Amino acid sequence: MAGHLSDKSGASALVATSFTLVSVPFLYLYRFYGNMSFVVNVVLMMACGFCVNGPYALITTAVSADLGTHESLAGNAKALATVTAIIDGMGSIGAAIGPMLTGYISEQGGFDGVFVMLYTAALLAGLLLVRLCIKELQTLKADRKLGMRVSSGVQLTAKGAQAVV
16 A cells, blocks of 8 residues: 555655554554454554555665665666665664564563554654655655656646546
């Protein structure tokens, strides 16, 4: 869903940030209502995963491809591979540190502390993406004034978006 929205809007940073920030209320709901029933647990866990995995998929694919094709890299395939490896490597470091940190925090203060860590991580990730969102909004606004198309093939005009076939 995040990839589809990103493709249609041409605004991957806005989509990733939105999904990341929306994950916080779902995590909160999961913490306090996830134990009501099996169905509620599954639905809330899926909502959390949906909101967290969407930005992850965008960042590891679309953003790394965008960075790898930046004009400063001059189409260098090795540079694209390096950028992708750095992004994937950071994800791997997070995957290694996260469980260790979760264990430590849960031993010290219980699972309330773990959820605070998750809220904080999601909010920090959202805040780190704000600069890209501002830049993306400026680009979309300028493109809209000029009546330009975004990458999805949607024609941006002063009256709104129109699909171009």
